[in-house]
Amino acid sequence: MEGPGNAAPKPSSSVKLVLLGEAAVGKSSLVLRFVNNDFQENKEPTIGAAFLTQKCNLPTRTIKFEIWDTAGQERFASLAPMYYRNAQAALVVYDLTKPTSLVKAKHWVAELQRQASPGIVIALVGNKLDLTNDGGADAGADAGAAGDDEGAEGEGSGDARKIPTEEAQAYAEEEGLLFFETSAKTGHNVTDVFTAIANAIPETSLKSTRGPGGAAAAVGRGADEQRVNLSGQRDNAAKEGCAC
Amino acid sequence: MSNSVVSPHEGDQDWVPPLPPRPAAIKNPSIESKLATTAVTPLDVQTLSFPDGSRGTFSASDGAQDATGLVPASLASGAATPRRDIVDAEDSMSVMTLAPTMRPAGDIASLLTGDLNRKSPAWNMLRSQSATVLPFEALQRTSASDTLLGFSEEFDSIPAESDSEIEDEDRAMLWKSKLKHYMILSSAGKPIWSRHGDVSLINSYMGVIQTIISFYQDARTPLSGFTAGNTRFVVSTEGPLYFVAISRLGESDSQLRGQLDALYMQILSTLTLPTLRNIFANRPSSDLRKPLQGTERLLSSLADSFTKGSPSALLGALECLKLRKSQRHAINNAFLKQRTANLLYGMIVAGGKLVSVIRPRRHSLHPSDLQLIFNMLFESGGVNSAGGENWIPLCLPAFNNSGYLYMYVSFFDGVSGAQATDPAAAKGESTSDEIAIVLISPDKESFFELKQMRDAVASALAKNGCLALIRAAARAGRPAVADIAPGSQISHFLYKSRANVQFSMSTLDPVFEAPVARRRLMTLYHQLHASVHAKHSPIRVLHAASEEATSLAWVTPVFEFFCVAGPNVSRGAVTQGTNKILQWAKREEERIFIIGGGVF
Numbered sequence: 073m074e075g076p077g078n079a080a081p082k083p084s085s086s087v088k089l090v091l092l093g094e095a096a097v098g099k100s101s102l103v104l105r106f107v108n109n110d111f112q113e114n115k116e117p118t119i120g121a122a123f124l125t126q127k128c129n130l131p132t133r134t135i136k137f138e139i140w141d142t143a144g145q146e147r148f149a150s151l152a153p154m155y156y157r158n159a160q161a162a163l164v165v166y167d168l169t170k171p172t173s174l175v176k177a178k179h180w181v182a183e184l185q186r187q188a189s190p191g192i193v194i195a196l197v198g199n200k201l202d203l204t205n206d207g208g209a210d211a212g213a214d215a216g217a218a219g220d221d222e223g224a225e226g227e228g229s230g231d232a233r234k235i236p237t238e239e240a241q242a243y244a245e246e247e248g249l250l251f252f253e254t255s256a257k258t259g260h261n262v263t264d265v266f267t268a269i270a271n272a273i274p275e276t277s278l279k280s281t282r283g284p285g286g287a288a289a290a291v292g293r294g295a296d297e298q299r300v301n302l303s304g305q306r307d308n309a310a311k312e313g314c315a316c
Numbered sequence: 317m318s319n320s321v322v323s324p325h326e327g328d329q330d331w332v333p334p335l336p337p338r339p340a341a342i343k344n345p346s347i348e349s350k351l352a353t354t355a356v357t358p359l360d361v362q363t364l365s366f367p368d369g370s371r372g373t374f375s376a377s378d379g380a381q382d383a384t385g386l387v388p389a390s391l392a393s394g395a396a397t398p399r400r401d402i403v404d405a406e407d408s409m410s411v412m413t414l415a416p417t418m419r420p421a422g423d424i425a426s427l428l429t430g431d432l433n434r435k436s437p438a439w440n441m442l443r444s445q446s447a448t449v450l451p452f453e454a455l456q457r458t459s460a461s462d463t464l465l466g467f468s469e470e471f472d473s474i475p476a477e478s479d480s481e482i483e484d485e486d487r488a489m490l491w492k493s494k495l496k497h498y499m500i501l502s503s504a505g506k507p508i509w510s511r512h513g514d515v516s517l518i519n520s521y522m523g524v525i526q527t528i529i530s531f532y533q534d535a536r537t538p539l540s541g542f543t544a545g546n547t548r549f550v551v552s553t554e555g556p557l558y559f560v561a562i563s564r565l566g567e568s569d570s571q572l573r574g575q576l577d578a579l580y581m582q583i584l585s586t587l588t589l590p591t592l593r594n595i596f597a598n599r600p601s602s603d604l605r606k607p608l609q610g611t612e613r614l615l616s617s618l619a620d621s622f623t624k625g626s627p628s629a630l631l632g633a634l635e636c637l638k639l640r641k642s643q644r645h646a647i648n649n650a651f652l653k654q655r656t657a658n659l660l661y662g663m664i665v666a667g668g669k670l671v672s673v674i675r676p677r678r679h680s681l682h683p684s685d686l687q688l689i690f691n692m693l694f695e696s697g698g699v700n701s702a703g704g705e706n707w708i709p710l711c712l713p714a715f716n717n718s719g720y721l722y723m724y725v726s727f728f729d730g731v732s733g734a735q736a737t738d739p740a741a742a743k744g745e746s747t748s749d750e751i752a753i754v755l756i757s758p759d760k761e762s763f764f765e766l767k768q769m770r771d772a773v774a775s776a777l778a779k780n781g782c783l784a785l786i787r788a789a790a791r792a793g794r795p796a797v798a799d800i801a802p803g804s805q806i807s808h809f810l811y812k813s814r815a816n817v818q819f820s821m822s823t824l825d826p827v828f829e830a831p832v833a834r835r836r837l838m839t840l841y842h843q844l845h846a847s848v849h850a851k852h853s854p855i856r857v858l859h860a861a862s863e864e865a866t867s868l869a870w871v872t873p874v875f876e877f878f879c880v881a882g883p884n885v886s887r888g889a890v891t892q893g894t895n896k897i898l899q900w901a902k903r904e905e906e907r908i909f910i911i912g913g914g915v916f
Binding site for chain 1: 586587606607609610611613614692696697699704705706707708709710723760761763767
């Protein structure tokens with residue numbers, strides 16, 4: 073995504089992005105791949121949420137992603153509204169080898185469509201492509217030694233895929249979501265997801281930021297009702313009206 | 317087992333122990349622990365002034381100890397306690413006030429006069445040649461029946477059931493070979509967590525344990541522990557939960573109970589007490605594994621820190637990074653200056669050592685809460701693995717067990733710590749010198765407020781050079797005994813300041829760096845600690861000698877001091893070294909401890 077730098081500075085804008093999905097589907101691994109181009113086997117579960125930033129250079133502008141990587145465990149679900157409130161983009165992740173994770177993903181999509189900003193760009197991402205036969209040359213070798221809790225399922229057969237591409241694709245089209253199958257382990261399709269999201273964010277919802285923290289603070293302080301207007305509303309803080 | 321017993325009553329009886337027939341213990345192969353329960357000179361500092369009071373009382377204890385010598389000493393916790401009630405006397409008197417010159421030498425066994433005058437010249441010559449034997453050195457060479465033989469595999473995981481290459485029987489053997497087990501189950505018998513083995517493996521053991529516990533439930537005193545062979549079982553009940561520790565490492569019951577308590581605190585920290593109660597009030601057969609999902613690693617790393625031996629957990633105290641008073645002051649001030657409205661506690665932590673803390677005047681931080689935080693940040697690997705900043709809801713049970721606080725965590729070398737990053741240092745930095753800033757707020761919406769505070773603190777610390785100081789101090793590590801007390805023969809010490817609830821220790825490097833050596837050291841400290849903290853007749857000064865090590869424990873209202881030296885180091889030499897270290901601790905008090913911290 074990193075194009076050669078243009079002479080004139082491109083307009084830069086911040087985009088708040090949230091990752092949601094069942095525990096152990098690879099949300100943090102996707103972020104780690106996108107932000108640090110790194111992968112960790114047997115990654116420990118995220119506790120609470122992690123906040124990271126990464127720039128994405130588009131031909132006409134630079135998008136600075138402010139990423140909320142949330143924990144997937146059930147007990148953190150009540151905190152999710154805090155993270156998706158005012159988010160301009162969401163990555164809903166499921167595990168290609170685990171059918172329940174798609175069910176959970178559908179729940180998140182429904183919740184986002186109901187509660188989040190109306191213009192939110194949602195991408196449905198099926199992760200762990202490396203455990204399937206589509207995962208490239210090294211997929212077969214990796215399947216047995218899968219680092220995750222679900223790794224056992226993949227053993228024996230070379231293909232641990234449980235969710236056909238068509239099924240998820242059809243659902244994504246129906247709901248108007250971006251759709252990708254990725255592997256955080258091999259890096260397959262990961263930056264593509266973020267680039268596609270950056271491209272899909274409507275120009276109108278972008279607010280140019282130069283000073284750090286400005287938009288971020290406004291977003292975080294949470295003016296529930298004012299979903300598109302990102303100007304700082306500090307006094308409006310701590311509305312407890314949301315589902316948390 | 318009566319190697320190197322120093323008789324305190326040579327005036328009354330003819331039995332003057334010559335110098336240790338040290339190899340005597342080897343005749344009895346059943347003695348597993350090399351920390352002899354004999355070889356003890358229980359000595360109240362105060363009674364030294366009144367020698368008559370202590371006469372004759374030790375023969376009984378010597379006899380008893382000989383008898384208990386057949387039991388593995390690791391299980392006879394508290395056996396070093398003298399069988400008498402020590403006059404609960406004022407012991408604020410320092411060793412210096414009882415300098416040897418004040419009393420005739422060799423009258424009674426004395427920590428202060430040393431026991432050199434009872435050694436034969438031949439022994440002294442021998443000793444001078446072997447004075448450099450390090451603690452546990454002999455053991456490392458000859459140890460067929462060593463309990464710690466399998467310690468290096470202690471933390472290896474047991475293959476899952478799906479692993480078809482290994483038979484069930486072998487998995488059970490592997491499971492049984494672990495020296496330490498922790499289990500948590502609900503009072504209905506549902507497994508919640510076990511350090512080793514998955515559910516299919518441990519389910520039946522959980523059932524057995526639940527049966528045993530509930531058998532005693534209606535008894536007047538519920539089951540608190542039992543011994544099987546050389547294994548100690550300790551049970552602790554917290555509301556709907558049973559906690560079980562199974563140990564072959566020789567901790568005392570109260571020490572194991574403290575460890576179980578920490579595991580309980582970790583569960584509360586995840587769920588809060590009202591939530592935990594609710595779960596079981598509605599359905600006693602609830603499966604707690606679901607709500608605790610993702611925290612197994614926190615429990616395991618906590619348990620492993622106990623198994624490795626945690627001075628912090630043993631002493632119930634914190635370790636601070638050694639800094640000059642003025643430097644710490646500068647850090648505190650920079651920190652306080654950036655404080656935001658919603659901050660409850662702020663901390664800077666370097667590799668598990670506290671650098672600076674700011675807090676409201678009316679609240680202090682409890683060591684057990686900090687233990688949970690440090691475990692999460694530095695041991696479990698869950699927080700910093702992806703870089704970035706973290707926003708973690710957690711309950712600090714000792715502060716308030718009914719609600720959540722929100723913890724902002726950022727590591728100074730993390731990706732977003734651009735201002736503070738020294739790229740060269742960031743590479744290859746281990747967790748031992750990672751610097752984290754921890755900001756805790758009761759307001760769950762205050763992430764960006766605290767993030768701004770963090771950025772301000774980071775740039776302030778970078779500007780005034782404090783960050784480099786912290787980094788250098790963290791990298792310098794713990795002090796070596798040789799630097800603190802030059803010429804002393806002490807190999808390692810722990811010093812706890814009771815008023816500050818903090819401790820300082822010398823470096824584990826190089827003698828105790830290896831896990832097994834470290835565990836031996838910690839086992840010895842646990843035994844010393846158990847002796848001086850025995851419930852009914854605690855002793856204040858304990859000098860213990862075995863064929864593996866000499867050690868000293870000394871407890872006053874001001875401090876607790878424990879040290880270990882090689883087996884051939886005389887008491888006199890240990891005492892000398894001790895005094896030097898204590899003088900150092902007094903002198904450096906404001907550097908090695910945080911006194912007060914930044915209060916707002």
